[in-house]
Amino acid sequence: MAIVVQKFGGTSVRTLENRKAALKHILKARNEGNDVVVVVSAMGRKGDPYATDTLIQLLQAQGGPECLKKRDLIMACGEIISSAVMAANIEAAGMPAEAMTGFQAGILTTGEFGNADIIDIDPEPVLGKLREGKVVVVAGFQGRTEKGEITTLGRGGSDTTAVVLGGYLRADLVEIYTDVPGVAVTDPRIIPEAPFLTCISFGEMLTLAENGAKVIHPRAVKAAMNFNMPFRIKSTFDDGDGTLVGPKGNDYPVSGISVKDMENGISAVSVVYNECDAAVNAGAISARIESLLSAAGIPVKSRKIMSNMFCAEVEGDHVRPAVRAIFDGFFTQEIEEAG
Numbered sequence: 001m002a003i004v005v006q007k008f009g010g011t012s013v014r015t016l017e018n019r020k021a022a023l024k025h026i027l028k029a030r031n032e033g034n035d036v037v038v039v040v041s042a043m044g045r046k047g048d049p050y051a052t053d054t055l056i057q058l059l060q061a062q063g064g065p066e067c068l069k070k071r072d073l074i075m076a077c078g079e080i081i082s083s084a085v086m087a088a089n090i091e092a093a094g095m096p097a098e099a100m101t102g103f104q105a106g107i108l109t110t111g112e113f114g115n116a117d118i119i120d121i122d123p124e125p126v127l128g129k130l131r132e133g134k135v136v137v138v139a140g141f142q143g144r145t146e147k148g149e150i151t152t153l154g155r156g157g158s159d160t161t162a163v164v165l166g167g168y169l170r171a172d173l174v175e176i177y178t179d180v181p182g183v184a185v186t187d188p189r190i191i192p193e194a195p196f197l198t199c200i201s202f203g204e205m206l207t208l209a210e211n212g213a214k215v216i217h218p219r220a221v222k223a224a225m226n227f228n229m230p231f232r233i234k235s236t237f238d239d240g241d242g243t244l245v246g247p248k249g250n251d252y253p254v255s256g257i258s259v260k261d262m263e264n265g266i267s268a269v270s271v272v273y274n275e276c277d278a279a280v281n282a283g284a285i286s287a288r289i290e291s292l293l294s295a296a297g298i299p300v301k302s303r304k305i306m307s308n309m310f311c312a313e314v315e316g317d318h319v320r321p322a323v324r325a326i327f328d329g330f331f332t333q334e335i336e337e338a339g
Contacts, residue, residue, distance in 0.1 A: 002172035007039040007162035012236040014044040035130040039162040042078025068113035079139035087137040097135040107143035116151035121168040156217020167227035174231035181235040182243035186257040199244040204255040211270040212260030296325035
C-alpha cells in the first residue's frame with residue numbers, strides 16, 4: 001500500500017462541520033487503497049477553547065515568571081485533543097483509527113522549548129498501527145527530548161511534523177490541507193483576482209515563505225527539500241488539486257509577491273522571480289519592477305535586489321498600491337490570455 005500523509009490546520013478541525021470536510025479527504029484516500037497518516041493542529045484560533053494561544057493565556061493568567069517547559073507542556077495539549085477528536089470522527093465513520101501524541105509517534109527533538117527541531121523519528125510506532133489497518137492520527141507541533149521532556153516546534157510546527165514524518169515513513173504523498181485552495185501569486189485579501197498556482201518550485205516557495213507568505217512555514221519547505229519530497233497545499237473545503245510544491249516551477253514571469261510587516265509602519269514587498277526566468281533575465285525583471293513602482297508613484301524607502309528576488313520597503317499605506325502595480329504589470333495580461 002502507498003502511504004499518504006495528510007495535515008489539517010486549526011481551521012480545518014475547528015468545528016464538527018469542518019472536521020466532516022476533513023474526514024471526506026481522509027476516507028477518500030483510505031478507500032483508494034492507501035495507508036493514511038493524519039497530522040492535526042490544535043482546534044481553531046485565539047479565543048477558541050483549545051487553541052494554542054488560549055492555552056498559553058490560561059498559563060499566563062496564573063502570574064509569576066514564565067516557565068518554557070510548562071508552556072510547552074500545556075501547548076502540546078491542543079494538538080493531543082485534536083488527534084483524539086479526529087480519531088473518534090474517523091471511527092464513527094466506520095474506519096478504525098489510532099490517536100497518537102507526537103512522542104508516542106516516535107518524534108525526537110532538540111531540547112529548545114518552544115522552538116525545538118526534529119532530529120529523528122522512529123517510524124515503527126506509526127507503521128505498526130498502519131499494519132493493523134488503522135488510520136493513524138498524530139498530534140502535530142510536538143515531540144520529546146532524549147530525556148523524555150515534551151517539546152513544541154514553534155509556529156508552523158504541524159506543517160513540519162507532516163513533512164518530516166512523511167520523509168521518515170517514505171510516504172508516497174504529503175498533503176497540507178488549509179482554508180485556501182493552494183498558493184496564490186499574492187495575498188487574495190490584497191488582490192482578490194490573484195490566481196492560484198498549479199505548481200511552484202521548492203526554492204521559490206521557500207523564498208516566499210521567508211518573506212511573508214503564510215500559507216506554509218519555511219521550516220516545512222526546508223524539510224521537504226532535504227527529503228526531496230514534493231507536497232501539495234490544498235483546501236479542506238473543496239476537491240481541487242491545489243498547488244504542488246516540488247522541483248518544477250510555473251509559467252508566470254515571477255512566482256509571487258509577498259508582504260512582510262517590518263518596524264515603524266514599514267512593510268517589505270518582495271517579488272520572487274521564476275527560477276528559470278531569473279537565471280537569464282534577472283536584471284530585466286528588476287528594471288521592470290522599478291519602472292512599475294515609479295509609474296505608480298510609489299515612494300520606496302529602500303530596496304534590495306538579489307538574483308532571485310526584488311524587495312522594496314514602503315510605508316504601510318503604500319503596500320496595496322505597490323502590490324497592485326506589480327501584479328498588474330506581470331500577471332494581468334497572462335490571466336487575460338489564459339481566460
